[in-house]
Amino acid sequence: DAGITQSPRHKVTETGTPVTLRCHQTENHRYMYWYRQDPGHGLRLIHYSYGVKDTDKGEVSDGYSVSRSKTEDFLLTLESATSSQTSVYFCAISDPPGLAGVKDTQYFGPGTRLTVL
Amino acid sequence: RKEVEQDPGPFNVPEGATVAFNCTYSNSASQSFFWYRQDCRKEPKLLMSVYSSGNEDGRFTAQLNRASQYISLLIRDSKLSDSATYLCVVRPFTGGGNKLTFGTGTQLKVEL
Secondary structure (H helix, E strand, O other), X not given: OOOEEEEOOEEEEOOOOOEEEEEEEOOOOOEEEEEEEEOOOEEEEEXXXXXXXXXXXXXXXXXXXXXXXXXXXXXXXXXXXXXXXXXXXXXXXXXXXXXXXXXXXXXXXXXXXXXXO | OOXXXXXXXXXXXXXXXXXXXXXXXXOOOOOEEEEEEEOOOOOEEEEEEEOOOOEEEXXXXXXXXXXXXXXXXXXXXXXXXXXXXXXXXXXXOOOHHHOOEEOOXXXXXXXX
């Protein structure tokens, strides 16, 4: 268990409303990521963070923003949700690859199922 | 062309069978390679890393062919519990926040 939780686990919202998803880790991993998973597309990176207040865009960042004010929390915000943002959202954590004693993997949270009506 | 391509399946095999999955990647400079497993409605989890020399973990064997930009996963003596989606994953380059590129997955169903 990598000590990563996501909230909420399920959410139904309406088009145009703001939505914030939270990822929380207890393991002090440096890197955090937000992905979305859709049929036929697999996991696609939305945004990632390589430290507190250090974030960068992934391949599908339009319509999303993130914030990381503490090591343990990474927030994903949909400023104005659209139906195309209906998806399963996964948060992941990792350390820089090559660190001694650290497993080279990303650990994923349980996911948030978001439906935008 | 997708960066990582996999046959989506499903592969339906009887228990005890040997099954192989293949994956191709487009970036010849890719650094590291992995297989992840994802159970239905669950999060992905690392199954194994893939090394140039090939590596084995129990019933699972992974191979990498850099010249052909091809990765494979062999599962011997399939179990019902192996039913899942197997994701081929590539780290395109070093640095850059340890970003990974995921294939869309190959679905395996092991049947009695």
